[in-house]
Amino acid sequence: MIRLWVSMVVVFGFAPMALAQDVTLPEGLGNLTALKPPQEKQAGLPVDLSGFLETRMGARLQNDPLQKDMSLGEARxxxxxxxxxDRLTFRVVSDFIYDPVQDIYDIDLERGQGVIDLREANMVFSPLDFMDVKLGRQIITWGTGDLIFINDLFAKDWNSFFIGRDTEYLKAPSDALKTAFFFGDTNLDVVYVPRFDADRFIDGTRISYFDRARGKLSGRDMPVRAARPDDWFSDDEIALRLYRSFGAYEAALYYYDGYWKSPAGQDQVTGLATFPRLSVYGASLRGPVQAGIGAVEFGYYKSADGAAHNPLVRNDELRLLISYEQEVGDExxxxxxYYLERRLDYxxxxxxxxxxxxxxxxNRHLFTLRLTKLMMQQDLKLSLFNFxxxxxxxxxxxxxxxxxIRDNLRLEAGGNIFYGAEIHSFFGQFQDASNVYSALHYDF
Structure with missing residues (x-):
């Protein structure tokens, strides 16, 4: 019934009628172009242009015979x-990459490999006063977690995150239709993905992983081979978020129907990694607590039918996140x-x-600590995050x-350090991927 209802919304709410609120120009700017002399107007670009140029280098701190010594080396x-x-806004954002470390130049937009990574290609419009529509390739995020995701079931790029790219690249693009409805204090977001968008997961091509079937680490010698659901409108996903404010607090309900975003099963016949069916039901609450901001988020993960009795498919889970943020000193x-994963049907x-x-x-328990210090009139930023x-x-x-260095020129250096007592634990398997990196970033 939910899928039918969303399809009706998509069909009947598609004709553009008004400009989307989130792309409206500030008051007074809309007529500036008309005031320019004709020759000056023609000299300007027909589109708004922005972007950046960046070079980023990284090296491993430990020897991994299954990978190159350089963890990162790219110009972007x-x-x-x-x-x-008129009533439409079109947006395209694309990265052009030279990356001799991965050394794969054929373009694969789903896996984020090759010389082009298309981040956005979409149009935005408002067919009704209470409705916004965004159609096409886009970055989508929601939930309350800081680098921990429960009800955010949109594609992630874990390779980028672990090797030292900018944190924005943890979010991979989705090819989707996002519709937002505004009903006063209560709002509804509906996201439909016509073909499953998997995570850009750790598959061995850049970072080695623990292969439980072989009982040892695998990397470039044995990358993960996966069978991805890829039929349009059949292997689809849908995500809902219903949220509203209660004073200073925001509460939300979530629903997702699709697949595990990273491999969570295996085909017994072919040996290929699989993405079993997954439904998620969740809720969150966020608002002021004492001198800071607190949040709690919950999710029930309903895995594929029969998962409890199938050792090759991940079980149902309960997930819980409790967080608190506060200014603890000058800048x-x-x-x-605190994050909990509890396996059901144990x-x-x-x-x-x-x-x-x-x-x-x-039960898997996880704690995180983040400290951020600004110095030198906020030109210098020190950041520490530990799982x-x-x-x-x-x-x-x-x-x-x-x-x-300047408003549009930034220098970065950092590190990703993994540690663990056992090679098969989640972070322990990546110890040989520990790395340091540096970057020079220029915005234009």
Missing amino acids: LQIGLEKQV LTGSLQ GAYLATLPVGAIRDDR YSPSDRDGYLRAQVSYK
């Missing part, structure tokens, strides 16, 4: 074009998060586990120094 040019035509902000999981297989705990799991006895430290 991003060009963004935006054009408003110093700190935040804490008895069935143990009963179907093959002899000698690695047994995961029922630590007492149940897995592993963790991941992200450290970064960023200095603004």
Whole structure:
């Protein structure tokens, strides 16, 4: 019924009638072009242009015989074009990359490989006063977590995150129709993805991973081979967010129907990694607590039918996130998060586990700490973010120094440090991927 209802919204709410609110020009700017002399107007660009030029280098701190010594080495040019035509706004953002470390130049927009990575290609309009529509390739995010995602089931790029690219590249683009409805204090977002968008997950081409079937690390020698659901309008996804404010607090309900975003199963016949069906039901609440901002978010992950008795498919899970952020000093902000993954049907999981297989705990606990310090009139930014799991006895430290040389020129340096007691734990498997990096970024 939900899928039918959304289809009706898409069909009947598609004709552009008014300009989207989030792209309206500030008052008074709309007539400036008309005041220019004809020759000056013709000399200007027909579209709004923005972008950046960046070079980024990184090296591993430990030897990984399955990977190159350089973790990152790329030159990146991003060009963004935006054009408003009557009631429509068109936007295209694309990255052009030279990357001899990965050394793959054939373009694959789904996996984010090759010389072009198309980040956005969409149009925005408002067919009704209470409705905005965004159609095409876009970056979508929601939820309350800081680098932890429960109800945000949109594509992520974990390779970019772990090797030292800018944090914005953790979010991968989605080819989607996003419709937003505004009903006073209550609002509804509906996202329809006509063909499944998987995460750009760790597959061994850039970062080695622990292969449980082989019982050891695999990398470029044995990359993950996956069977992706890729039929248009059949292997689709839908996500809903219903949210409203209660004074200073915002509450939200979430629903997702699609697939696990990273491989969470295996085909017993072919051996290919699979993306089992997944439904998620969630809620969140965020608002002021004492001198800071607190939030709680919850999600129930309903895996494919029969997952509890199938050792090759990930079980149902309950996920919980509690977070708090506060300014703790002069230009110093700190935040804490507690995250829980609880495997359901644990008895069935143990009963179907093959002899000698690695047994995961029922509960995975994770704590995060973020500290951000601004100095030198906010031109210098020091950032520290640490993940630590007492149940897995592993963790991941992200450290970064960023200095603004000019308003449009920035120098960065940082590191990604993985640690763990066991090679098969989530962060422990990436110890050989620990790296340091530097970057020079120029905006235009």
